[in-house]
Amino acid sequence: MSFRHTLxxxxxxxxxxxxALIIITALVxxxxxxxxxxxxxxxxxxxxxxxxxxxxxxxxxxxxxxxxTFSRLAQGSRIALYVALTAVTISGLIGLVLGMIAxxxxxxxxxxxxxxxxxxxxxxxxxxxxxxAALMPxxxxxxxxxxxxxxxxEYGRVVRTQTLSLKNAEFILAERAMGASFGRIVFHHVxxxxxxxxxxxxxxxxxxxITIEAGxxxxxIGVPPGxxxxxxxxxxxxxxxxxxxxxxxxxxxPLILVTLGFTFLGxxxxxxxDPKLRKSR
Amino acid sequence: xxxxxxxxxxxxVEFPALHGLKALMAPSAExxxxxxxxxxxxxxxxxTLAIVGESGxxxxxxxxxxxxxxxxxxxxxxxxxxALHARPDWHATRRQMAMMFQDPVGSLSPRKTVRDLVLEPxxxxxxxxxxxxxxxxxxxxxxxxxxxFLHRYPHQLSGGQARRVGVARAxxxxxxxVLADEPTAGLDVSVQGEILNLLNRIKGDHGLTTVxxxxxxxxxxxxxxxxxxxxxxxxxxxxxxxxxxxRPRHPYTAALMSANPEPDPTARRERIILSGETPALTxxxxxxxxxxxxxxxxxxxxHRVPALDAAGTRAVSCHYPLPEDA
Numbered sequence: 001m002s003f004r005h006t007l008x009x010x011x012x013x014x015x016x017x018x019x020a021l022i023i024i025t026a027l028v029x030x031x032x033x034x035x036x037x038x039x040x041x042x043x044x045x046x047x048x049x050x051x052x053x054x055x056x057x058x059x060x061x062x063x064x065x066x067x068x069t070f071s072r073l074a075q076g077s078r079i080a081l082y083v084a085l086t087a088v089t090i091s092g093l094i095g096l097v098l099g100m101i102a103x104x105x106x107x108x109x110x111x112x113x114x115x116x117x118x119x120x121x122x123x124x125x126x127x128x129x130x131x132x133a134a135l136m137p138x139x140x141x142x143x144x145x146x147x148x149x150x151x152x153x154e155y156g157r158v159v160r161t162q163t164l165s166l167k168n169a170e171f172i173l174a175e176r177a178m179g180a181s182f183g184r185i186v187f188h189h190v191x192x193x194x195x196x197x198x199x200x201x202x203x204x205x206x207x208x209x210i211t212i213e214a215g216x217x218x219x220x221i222g223v224p225p226g227x228x229x230x231x232x233x234x235x236x237x238x239x240x241x242x243x244x245x246x247x248x249x250x251x252x253x254p255l256i257l258v259t260l261g262f263t264f265l266g267x268x269x270x271x272x273x274d275p276k277l278r279k280s281r
Numbered sequence: 282x283x284x285x286x287x288x289x290x291x292x293x294v295e296f297p298a299l300h301g302l303k304a305l306m307a308p309s310a311e312x313x314x315x316x317x318x319x320x321x322x323x324x325x326x327x328x329t330l331a332i333v334g335e336s337g338x339x340x341x342x343x344x345x346x347x348x349x350x351x352x353x354x355x356x357x358x359x360x361x362x363x364a365l366h367a368r369p370d371w372h373a374t375r376r377q378m379a380m381m382f383q384d385p386v387g388s389l390s391p392r393k394t395v396r397d398l399v400l401e402p403x404x405x406x407x408x409x410x411x412x413x414x415x416x417x418x419x420x421x422x423x424x425x426x427x428x429x430f431l432h433r434y435p436h437q438l439s440g441g442q443a444r445r446v447g448v449a450r451a452x453x454x455x456x457x458x459v460l461a462d463e464p465t466a467g468l469d470v471s472v473q474g475e476i477l478n479l480l481n482r483i484k485g486d487h488g489l490t491t492v493x494x495x496x497x498x499x500x501x502x503x504x505x506x507x508x509x510x511x512x513x514x515x516x517x518x519x520x521x522x523x524x525x526x527x528r529p530r531h532p533y534t535a536a537l538m539s540a541n542p543e544p545d546p547t548a549r550r551e552r553i554i555l556s557g558e559t560p561a562l563t564x565x566x567x568x569x570x571x572x573x574x575x576x577x578x579x580x581x582x583x584h585r586v587p588a589l590d591a592a593g594t595r596a597v598s599c600h601y602p603l604p605e606d607a
Contacts, residue, residue, distance in 0.1 A: 174389075177348055178379070178380075193392060
């Protein structure tokens with residue numbers, strides 16, 4: 001099989017996927033090398049240069065305490081990635097397991113799990129975040145817990161629906177008729193067919209999680225004060241939006257780019273992972 | 282005659298007819314329908330038995346009940362010396378009993394290559410294959426496909442090619458019995474012919490015992506030794522192919538055979554048109570279940586239930602069967 005036919009090869013042929021991968025690679029590179037590429041210490045306050053506009057010294061200007069916005073955003077990419085990857089992994093795994101249990105389990109269990117999924121999905125994320133934030137200490141783990149609680153139901157539903165439709169598919173019957181064990185059917189034949197939509201959903205969810213983290217930090221219920229989260233930068237910029245709009249613009253740019261990047265990736269993945277969709281293009 | 286390889290005695294398969302609260306309220310007789318209602322037959326080693334009947338007569342249900350995909354509500358199934366009605370070791374049993382499904386593409390796991398698909402039985406039964414690619418190539422070649430197909434996915438196969446993969450896979454472990462559910466469904470006539478020739482050749486090479494389920498009457502003569510005709514989950518007539526096709530004794534068999542289009546336009550044949558619809562399984566007629574549509578029914582047919590009377594090699598379940606020498 002040549003490279004052209006592998007998933008990576010096919011993705012490279014899709015311009016949308018290439019744009020997505022460039023953005024994501026840049027984000028990951030910035031997060032990894034944040035300490036190296038930051039021109040200033042992101043915590044260093046330089047009160048003489050408060051509210052400095054973008055310049056060769058301060059690429060994206062400084063905030064109300066004279067901290068370099070670019071350095072803070074670079075550090076913030078670590079937080080964004082950390083929260084997004086952790087929360088999506090945890091909620092995805094919970095959703096995957098519960099969804100498969102619902103799909104394969106007896107009807108009463110399916111109904112119970114569906115009830116839980118629908119109840120959780122009915123809560124507005126930010127309201128639930130505000131409620132939970134009142135009960136829990138401020139910090140990244142609270143943000144992750146909020147995201148997991150509000151989003152695992154979505155994975156669960158998608159996985160359950162996939163599992164249900166696969167469970168009675170003729171090729172699963174054929175596997176049973178050949179004597180395949182339940183475990184083999186689940187891991188060799190159902191799981192690979194569930195993972196396509198699952199990964200698409202995960203890719204589409206990453207920017208949502210990053211936005212939730214930024215939103216919670218913006219509202220002051222996310223990261224502790226002083227942490228260079230993108231949402232905190234937005235909040236700092238918001239307070240001074242009339243006089244120094246570049247702070248909030250600089251804080252919003254990475255959010256927009258990352259959201260676009262992951263959404264493009266999700267859509268490109270969907271085009272490639274669904275063989276029927278692919279054929280029709 | 283040696284001991285039959287497969288014997289069914291009074292096999293009953295039921296499906297729930299009502300769900301939820303309604304099922305709790307209804308009398309127990311109405312909660313379930315009998316998709317198979319007392320099927321008895323036996324299959325001899327090396328023969329091909331075809332099961333025919335219209336849609337909904339229970340053909341597919343019968344195949345699925347034999348290899349345990351559907352639970353039995355009653356009766357006995359003996360496969361050699363294994364009692365399939367008494368929680369057998371299905372893993373071991375299914376190694377001896379291969380099944381081919383109706384949808385040739387849909388019965389192949391969509392994310393596996395053809396190579397993995399034909400080797401799947403070995404993986405399931407943890408049999409070591411020394412040279413997997415060579416083995417897969419050989420199995421495909423026996424089914425009439427070359428090695429170019431090894432790395433294709435099911436959606437890249439035509440119906441006929443996928444059917445051949447299904448045949449290769451069914452034969453991979455040299456099963457004692459093959460259950461083929463509509464092996465020619467969805468294939469055009471020339472491909473049907475190729476698949477039938479393939480099945481016949483394999484039958485000759487391996488001395489295979491086959492149960493073929495079909496509503497395609499044209500293929501019967503080419504492939505079957507005996508025919509069992511089903512109506513409403515019962516066998517109404519069973520016997521050798523030529524006898525049943527040329528001199529059907531059950532009025533339903535006669536109607537079924539006459540409904541098959543004759544390829545020769547000059548041949549004149551009388552068609553027997555049945556009146557009415559097939560009764561629902563939830564409302565089986567009393568007496569002979571065919572009497573509501575039977576062209577030769579008499580008044581007592583509505584009261585007396587006919588038994589499947591065996592006379593010589595054939596059996597018919599009718600009070601007033603058509604004469605054998607008609």
